[in-house]
Amino acid sequence: MSKPKVLLIGWDAADWDVINPLMESGQMPALKKLVEGGMSGKLATLEPVFSPMLWSSIATGKLADKHGVLGFTEPDYSSGAVRPVSNHSRKTAAIWNILSHQKLKTNVVGWWPSHPAEPVNGAMVSNFYQKASRSHGENWPMAPGTVFPKKYQQIMKDLRVHPGDLTDEHILPFVPLASQVNQEEDKRLNSVGKILAEAASIHNAGTWLLEHTEWDFMAIYYDNIDHFCHGFMKFHPPQIKGLDDKKFELYKEVVNSAYKFHDMMLGRILDLVDDNTTIMLISDHGFESGINRLLSLPKEAAAPAYDHRAYGVFAAMGPEIKKDELVFGATLLDIAPTLLSLFNLPQGKDMDGKPLLNIFNTKKEVKYINSWDDLIVREVEEKLDPASSKEALEMLINLGYIEKPDDKAEVALEKARVENEFNLARVYLSSNRPKEAISLLETLFKTENSVRFGLRLIIAYEALKKYDAALEIIDTLEKAIKNPIQQLNALKASLLAEKNEKEAALEIVNLAYQQRIDTPFSAQRFAKVLIKYKHFKRADAFINRVLKRFPENSSLLYLSGVSTFGVKAYEKAVELFLESINSQFFNPTAHFYLGECLSKLDLLEDAYRAFSISLKQKPKSRKVMQRLSNLELKGVKVKFSEAEFVNYNSKNLENATLKKQVKKEFLKNLEGTIYIVSGLPRSGTSMMMQLLNAGGADIFTDGKRKADNSNPKGYLEHEGIKQLARNRQLLADAKDKVVKVVAPQLKFLMPKFKYKVIFMDRKVEEVVASQHKMSGKIRAITLIN
Amino acid sequence: MSQEKNSGWKATKLASNSTFVIKEYNNEVFLVNERGEVIEVSPKGSLAFLALGSIGHQAWQKAKSIAKKNV
Numbered sequence: 129m130s131k132p133k134v135l136l137i138g139w140d141a142a143d144w145d146v147i148n149p150l151m152e153s154g155q156m157p158a159l160k161k162l163v164e165g166g167m168s169g170k171l172a173t174l175e176p177v178f179s180p181m182l183w184s185s186i187a188t189g190k191l192a193d194k195h196g197v198l199g200f201t202e203p204d205y206s207s208g209a210v211r212p213v214s215n216h217s218r219k220t221a222a223i224w225n226i227l228s229h230q231k232l233k234t235n236v237v238g239w240w241p242s243h244p245a246e247p248v249n250g251a252m253v254s255n256f257y258q259k260a261s262r263s264h265g266e267n268w269p270m271a272p273g274t275v276f277p278k279k280y281q282q283i284m285k286d287l288r289v290h291p292g293d294l295t296d297e298h299i300l301p302f303v304p305l306a307s308q309v310n311q312e313e314d315k316r317l318n319s320v321g322k323i324l325a326e327a328a329s330i331h332n333a334g335t336w337l338l339e340h341t342e343w344d345f346m347a348i349y350y351d352n353i354d355h356f357c358h359g360f361m362k363f364h365p366p367q368i369k370g371l372d373d374k375k376f377e378l379y380k381e382v383v384n385s386a387y388k389f390h391d392m393m394l395g396r397i398l399d400l401v402d403d404n405t406t407i408m409l410i411s412d413h414g415f416e417s418g419i420n421r422l423l424s425l426p427k428e429a430a431a432p433a434y435d436h437r438a439y440g441v442f443a444a445m446g447p448e449i450k451k452d453e454l455v456f457g458a459t460l461l462d463i464a465p466t467l468l469s470l471f472n473l474p475q476g477k478d479m480d481g482k483p484l485l486n487i488f489n490t491k492k493e494v495k496y497i498n499s500w501d502d503l504i505v506r507e508v509e510e511k512l513d514p515a516s517s518k519e520a521l522e523m524l525i526n527l528g529y530i531e532k533p534d535d536k537a538e539v540a541l542e543k544a545r546v547e548n549e550f551n552l553a554r555v556y557l558s559s560n561r562p563k564e565a566i567s568l569l570e571t572l573f574k575t576e577n578s579v580r581f582g583l584r585l586i587i588a589y590e591a592l593k594k595y596d597a598a599l600e601i602i603d604t605l606e607k608a609i610k611n612p613i614q615q616l617n618a619l620k621a622s623l624l625a626e627k628n629e630k631e632a633a634l635e636i637v638n639l640a641y642q643q644r645i646d647t648p649f650s651a652q653r654f655a656k657v658l659i660k661y662k663h664f665k666r667a668d669a670f671i672n673r674v675l676k677r678f679p680e681n682s683s684l685l686y687l688s689g690v691s692t693f694g695v696k697a698y699e700k701a702v703e704l705f706l707e708s709i710n711s712q713f714f715n716p717t718a719h720f721y722l723g724e725c726l727s728k729l730d731l732l733e734d735a736y737r738a739f740s741i742s743l744k745q746k747p748k749s750r751k752v753m754q755r756l757s758n759l760e761l762k763g764v765k766v767k768f769s770e771a772e773f774v775n776y777n778s779k780n781l782e783n784a785t786l787k788k789q790v791k792k793e794f795l796k797n798l799e800g801t802i803y804i805v806s807g808l809p810r811s812g813t814s815m816m817m818q819l820l821n822a823g824g825a826d827i828f829t830d831g832k833r834k835a836d837n838s839n840p841k842g843y844l845e846h847e848g849i850k851q852l853a854r855n856r857q858l859l860a861d862a863k864d865k866v867v868k869v870v871a872p873q874l875k876f877l878m879p880k881f882k883y884k885v886i887f888m889d890r891k892v893e894e895v896v897a898s899q900h901k902m903s904g905k906i907r908a909i910t911l912i913n
Numbered sequence: 914m915s916q917e918k919n920s921g922w923k924a925t926k927l928a929s930n931s932t933f934v935i936k937e938y939n940n941e942v943f944l945v946n947e948r949g950e951v952i953e954v955s956p957k958g959s960l961a962f963l964a965l966g967s968i969g970h971q972a973w974q975k976a977k978s979i980a981k982k983n984v
Contacts, residue, residue, distance in 0.1 A: 286974075287967055287971075289970065293958075295957045295958055297955070297957045297959045297960070298958060298959070301960055334966065335966025336966070339967065339968075389963075389964065393963075393964045396964050
């Protein structure tokens with residue numbers, strides 16, 4: 129096999145919800161080629177959904193507490209100013225450091241954050257490269273440290289596009305009615321030009337390095353879809369209620385145009401690489417494009433992130449990648465490990481992600497080392513240029529990601545520190561480390577009794593079962609804030625339920641039922657309380673009110689699965705658990721419930737697989753072990769060992785297969801209807817069977833029970849029905865037929881088939897009299913015999 | 914080909930060629946691909962030339978520079 133060559137393309141905020149209709153209508157042919165020629169799927173993001181933290185996790189395979197990029201900015205105590213996060217902020221090796229260390233030729237363009245550019249075995253163009261810091265026509269210098277090595281500085285400088293260079297030829301495809309824009313009042317055309325010019329600069333640098341340098345790995349990061357979406361998603365069709373008609377008409381094309389332009393750039397890149405190159409295209413998060421779009425954002429730090437969605441895109445094509453298949457359960461943390469696998473390099477044990485082994489068409493052996501940081505000494509020599517930092521800071525302010533730092537340096541530094549501590553607490557909380565989160569949040573909450581700190585502190589206390597401490601925080605917040613907050617009520621109900629204060633918990637939930645449920649978080653909490661007390665239908669009603677707006681929310685899907693399981697609708701529950709797992713693969717309880725449902729449906733082999741994954745994700749779970757033992761008793765060959773579970777991601781594909789299989793089985797089962805004639809013995813079931821037989825119905829009978837005086841025309845029964853409890857699958861042969869199943873046997877009907885039941889309703893006195901008469905006759909016959 | 918050069922999205926097909934060289938003839942700039950097809954480069958540029966990346970940018974800059982000289 130030839131030497132691996134890998135191109136990684138980052139499209140910040142790209143989202144399948146916008147892409148899919150464009151691909152289907154032929155407007156994104158390059159991405160379609162990538163999707164159809166390789167593996168694709170959703171890529172789960174991380175908390176908090178802030179791009180510089182996320183792209184650092186992508187590059188390192190590590191959470192932010194390990195990579196050290198904790199927000200958009202950081203306090204710089206040496207200069208006494210707040211500065212944007214930079215290449216200096218990252219304290220661990222990125223994929224390009226590892227590959228350079230392995231003597232692989234490596235180019236990186238535009239990665240956020242990568243300024244100042246660091247020495248790599250190739251070239252690096254930093255994320256300060258594309259920003260136009262001067263007016264059109266003025267000398268436009270590059271910030272020191274923008275390009276490594278220096279020999280590429282001049283060509284890179286010449287390849288930049290200034291927004292002022294653009295003409296109507298560039299702008300009109302985005303805003304066809306641009307001539308109607310009053311540019312004195314409305315600066316949005318400038319914004320289109322600026323974002324487009326920045327995209328073109330990055331693309332120019334990337335394509336030049338693609339064509340003119342030798343490389344084994346190359347990464348190009350475009351932040352422009354995110355910027356277009358923050359500026360123009362509210363104008364994207366369908367029109368949001370309350371949005372000005374004229375503005376909608378002017379800017380409704382911008383978001384789709386942004387995607388189409390990125391596809392054109394991708395098309396060019398695909399032209400520039402050969403068939404031996406693996407291309408991976410990813411985004412760090414999605415972007416809300418549907419009914420949850422906000423016309424205005426709350427006034428708080430990093431508020432634009434409210435528009436971000438939990439799933440980005442993943443698409444990969446190459447000689448070692450499977451074709452036209454879906455990938456499930458991938459997260460941002462898995463990208464760097466997967467790249468290492470593509471280059472057949474060992475994983476760092478300190479990485480939080482796992483290689484996506486199921487995307488490969490051959491089996492990859494996974495090797496480990498303790499940490500790449502033990503081998504690599506990074507050299508980011510270039511100091512940050514204060515002027516460039518200031519410009520980058522202003523850009524972040526303009527985008528709304530950060531507030532303008534306070535004029536008093538001490539206050540500004542403290543605010544930046546607090547934001548980053550809060551972000552770190554969120555990282556701990558989202559990665560199941562409540563103790564670490566509490567140590568930060570308690571201090572933050574003491575300093576400021578804000579809801580955002582308080583909510584997280586409550587959740588952290590709850591995770592450690594410190595329910596009273598959590599309720600105290602709720603009490604403090606309720607006193608401090610004027611308007612009630614639904615999330616606090618939801619948490620309160622949840623905490624009271626944990627303390628077994630059933631009535632108080634349900635009282636809060638029942639009050640909330642009358643209100644609009646704002647967030648998946650609240651719906652989940654209220655639903656959990658209801659599920660705990662077995663109010664499954666109401667729980668599902670809660671979830672479904674929010675699920676319509678957040679159809680991919682894995683927790684909502686999971687809880688809907690649990691409440692559906694509660695009402696024994698197992699096929700539907702299977703669908704919900706699979707949907708939930710597709711969105712978030714790591715959820716041992718969802719796999720467990722999936723196994724439970726499949727067991728109930730007699731799909732024992734599939735149940736075994738689901739339980740196995742659950743056990744891998746939560747080793748030594750006694751509940752799962754017990755289920756596996758039960759399966760073994762039923763004849764399933766249960767074989768599992770630690771070695772078999774080394775990489776649970778390799779099981780991902782089975783979800784796809786399993787889903788297809790279950791669906792196929794489900795649909796197959798629904799293909800025919802089984803017509804049941806039922807009722808108490810002597811209620812007239814045989815008479816009804818005779819009627820249907822005479823009418824031409826196909827009767828399911830083995831003819832063993834012969835006619836007698838009680839039923840001179842015959843019983844039309846099947847002996848096997850008496851053993852229905854032991855052989856439930858028998859009814860698979862009764863499709864489109866009429867079968868007699870007396871009332872006591874009805875409980876053994878498997879829910880996976882479709883039935884129509886004729887229930888004979890005869891007066892009980894008559895039934896009893898008939899039974900007595902019949903049993904007397906039988907006794908008489910017995911005596912004679 | 915020249916009819917498509919500046920027509921917004923219609924020009925996307927320009928990006929489907931693989932390698933180009935920049936040619937200048939009679940104060941006009943052209944991109945020539947490996948199959949010998951010729952694309953005229955307008956000083957006004959287009960999205961297609963932006964999407965072509967560095968070669969598209971260089972051709973566009975050249976066309977602009979020549980047009981400026983000729984004014």
